[in-house]
Amino acid sequence: MEIIKDNFEASLPMLKKAIEECDFVAMDTEMTGLALPINVPKNTDSLSTRYQKVSTSAGSFLVIQLGICTFTWRDEIGGYEARPFNFPCFPSSADEAKAGERFFKCQSTSLEFLIKNGFDFNKWILHGIPYLTRPEEEAYIIRKTEKEANNASASVNNIAIDDRNKTFVTMTIERIQEWLQNSTEETLVLQANNSFFRRLVYQVIRTDFNDALHAVADTRARTMTVQRMTDEIRLQKEQAKIPKPPMLNLRRVLDMTIEAKKPLIGHNCFLDLMQITQQFLWDVPRELEDWKRSLNLEWNTIIDTKHLAGHPMIKEHLESTGLEIVSECVQKEPFSTVGPKIVMAEGFDRYLADASLKPAETNETDDKTQKDDTKYHEAGYDAYITGQAFLRFAGFILKEHERAAANQEAHTRKKRRVETEGEEGVESSETPECTSETGESLTATKGEQGQEEPKKGQEKEEDEEEDGELSETELEKEMLMERSKRVIIGNPTKSILETEELQNYYNFLHMMRSDIPVMNLTGPDQEPAERPWNLLLKNIPAGSTTSTLFYLFGPYNPFRFTWVDDRSAWIQLSRFPPGTNGPPANGEPAVPYEPKSLPIGLLGEDYVKPFCVGTEEEAMKGREVGVVFEAAQIEVVSWKTWYDQKEAEDALKRQMRQDPVSSAPYQKRPLPGSRAEGQRSLEPVLPEQNDAVPASLPVAVAGAADPAEALPGSETSAISAGSKRKLEDE
Structure with missing residues (x-):
């Protein structure tokens, strides 16, 4: 509607x-x-x-x-x-x-x-x-109160009648008297070109007609409509003087x-x-x-x-968590058959x-x-x-819990019955077997006693009894059926709100494109997960290129470099063996691989020297890609260190907003590792390595300062999907 x-x-x-x-x-x-x-x-x-x-x-x-x-x-x-x-x-x-x-x-x-x-x-x-909003509504009431006070003050201070307005006032009085004495019309329309003349009309009604009339102004038509005062109109005017929030x-x-x-x-x-x-x-x-x-x-x-x-x-039943996909999924099995109507x-x-x-x-x-x-x-x-999606999700989870509880109860009941049957079998097995004088057993088989062979179904039942899987009695089946009906037909609202399995998901908000997946509305938020294979490189020598970094850090199997500025870049180490660009195709098992850890701190001369003056082949390759001795000053910073420094920066900014006077002396003291004025943001690139990338092509995004820029084909200027739904499906 x-x-x-x-x-x-x-x-x-x-x-x-x-x-x-x-x-x-x-x-x-x-x-x-x-x-x-x-x-x-x-x-x-x-x-x-x-x-x-x-x-x-x-x-x-x-x-x-x-x-x-x-x-x-x-x-x-x-x-x-x-x-x-x-x-x-x-x-x-x-x-x-x-x-x-x-x-x-x-x-x-x-x-x-x-x-x-x-x-x-x-x-x-x-x-x-x-x-x-509530503050705007309060401002509206205050403004209306002041307006009423101004109107009351204006009604006390009448406009002086002089040569400029005497003709208008006289004509207005004559027209109103003529209308009251000779007309049967319920209203009279007077011309009032501006607020000055409208105020004069109100004054005439108040002084010459003792408020026995009521006038309504039409500013667009520049007119005023006069009608006789009634008790209903008088009550409405009195109520209008009381400041109230607008109904609309x-x-x-x-x-x-x-x-x-x-x-x-x-x-x-x-x-x-x-x-x-x-x-x-x-x-x-x-x-x-x-x-x-x-x-x-x-x-x-x-x-x-x-x-x-x-x-x-x-999640195992959903292709995506975008609203359209979710809506289509919950209208199909298994959600449509177990969720509430x-x-x-x-x-x-x-x-x-x-x-x-x-x-x-x-x-x-x-x-x-x-x-x-x-x-x-x-x-x-x-x-x-x-x-609809929420009720179907909740109904499915409740039904799965009910099914699991019913299965557990049935298993316990059958196990108990099997134990009882086993005890009876032990007692019957203690009966002594009769033998003839020749020592032959006198115990007859069922066939020898003339009894019919068991049918197929009976054999199956006996097998189930031997395995401990006894079928339920008719009474037990009826009880389970009644319980199932109560779950489907009864009001599930209380269970939806009070079941702990569901309560654990309430008052949490999903965070899109975030290392912290959810926001807790009623408690402390979780810390982001560590990113050991994403590190920040600082003090990169001027003139270095992506090829320089790939050659210099080749022993650590880098997957991607993302430049922050001319002297800083993020390195992401591959989580797959060298020569591969992602998980195996066609469902083949993944080859176990543990990335080699890149040491934190300065690279040092011992690490860089072989790339500059090592073997002739190494030195020639190093010169080709631009490796220089100054690369020894490259500093490797862990993701956790960068994140802690960034959090400290944010905390300082919040403190400055709350108490700018006491925080002022600290404004010129940048934290170690904080970005200097004019530099781009040092945001790391943390993509999933599922994109197929040719092994011969090193992956790098020059100038990218955030994860979105580092991802192939991503939009960087703004969230330009037009709707958050589009982003949900990525």
């Missing part, structure tokens, strides 16, 4: 009821851009650095569409009822909400992406719902979700949450930990389905409940079912499929 400015206020009761009664709320946003070129995320960003980058983007770009979808359990259908809402949102410049006026940036690729996916920019501007504010929907204390579901939603807090709630704080605490005060439980998609039980509520027919049902697969022929209802990248639809 799409809600626009014209029907927003009328839809509020329905929205409030849907949110208060639901079990979960899913959300999504569409924006005018994702990241500024200077704030492109890098793998090596600390979470604080990533937060600073995303917060800058959140303040630069605009949310242009908000999607909310509620999921409510209904016993009568044995499933969840979905109510997706799509809200185009545009900051109004109307007088009532001028505090919400925005100045924002656009990213051309994002706008192009939106228009290709059917976004209507005319509808966005003409019918988008305005919104105010999209933030009211978010406030409803916060007040209802419902779990909030998103997909790869770090940027969405940053945008929502910045655009609708409050200005994001400077520090990440402050943002986390503020966010936890709004929503107790936040669930990122992209993080949940990494669950061991889930989801249907669209009555009146919510903008999208199909199951996007895998194409029009050709339905038996209906009306226009409504013949349209394609997969509206990817419309915020309301993306919110719906996000919630």
Whole structure:
């Protein structure tokens, strides 16, 4: 269901009821851009650095569409009822909400992406719902209070009647008297070309007609409409004097979700949450930990389905964790058969409940079912499929746990029965065997006693008994069937929220392109994993080339060099044997290989000398590629040392922001290894070595300062996918 400015206020009761009664709320946003070129995320960003980058983007770009979808359990259908809402949102410049006026940036690729996916920019501007943050709403109330005070003051100080306005005042009084005495019309329209004349009309009504009339100005038409005062109008005027927040504010929907204390579901939603807090709630704080605490005060439980998609039980069934791929996967086995049933509520027919049902697969022929209802990248639809994916994932995990528990219980029960049967067999085996006088056994076989040979099925049962695999009794089968029905039909909301296996994935946000894969919203974040095969080379001699470095560090089997500047570069040692460029093809087993560790510190003369004055062949090759004695001063810095120095830099910057006076003396003391002014960033390149690279061609990216630049075919200017969905699939 799409809600626009014209029907927003009328839809509020329905929205409030849907949110208060639901079990979960899913959300999504569409924006005018994702990241500024200077704030492109890098793998090596600390979470604080990533937060600073995303917060800058959140303040630069605009949310242009908000999607909310509620999921409510209904016993009568044995499933969840979905109510997706799509809200185009545009900051109004109307007088009532001028505090919400925005100045924002656009990213051309994002706008192009939106228009290709059917976004209507005319509808966005003409019918988008305005919104105010909480500080803006407070400013609006203050401004309105001051305006009322000014109006009250103006009503006391009347305009003096003189030759400049006497004619206008006289004509206005005569027209009003004529209308009151002789006209049956309910209203009278007076000409008032500017604010001065409008103020005179109000003054005439107040002084000459004792406030028995009510006038409304139309500034565009330069007129004022006068009507007789009624008790209803008088009450409305009195209430209007009380400063109140504007009714037309999209933030009211978010406030409803916060007040209802419902779990909030998103997909790869770090940027969405940053945008929502910045655009609708409050200005994001400077520090990440402050943002986390503020966010936890709004929503107790936040669930990122992209993080949940990494669950061991889930990821093996997914080709990718992009939202479109996830949506297609959860509508197929095994998720579609074990997840809870989801249907669209009555009146919510903008999208199909199951996007895998194409029009050709339905038996209906009306226009409504013949349209394609997969509206990817419309915020309301993306919110719906996000919630759908979460419920299918959760249902699958719960069902797998139930199956494992049932199998364990059945195994224990069968084992106990086998032990009982074994004890009875031992007792029967102690019966003495009868023999004849000749010593022959008198115990007859079944065949000799005239009994029929066991059938095939009976033999199988006996074999199972011998192996300890006894079949269940009819009563046990009925009990298992009833338990299975309860899992499928009963309301799973409590289990979804309270099962520890799922709780371990709540309040964590997925971090794209990051050495730290998740952000913990309720506790300390994990440290990035060590990168022993990625090292920083400093003090590289001027004139050195990539070929120089490949020859100089050849004994350590380098895979890639990435230049930071003319004197620094990152080296990545190969994790595969020399002469290979990746894992074996055609499923062949990998050859065990342990990379040779590159010593930390200066290379030293002993290491460089053989490349310069060694054998004639070595010396000639060294001169060809540019190896010089100054290479002995190249310093090898471990990734961990570089990361610690970078964290110290970030901590110092944060301290300077919080207390610039006390931190000022330290501004001219760069940390050891910190980058000097004018140098490019010393961000390492940490790609996966899965790209096939010809062995004869050394891999290097000159001038690359971040992982994205070092990857072949990557985009470097900005996140130009137009949508975060595209990045998820990489």
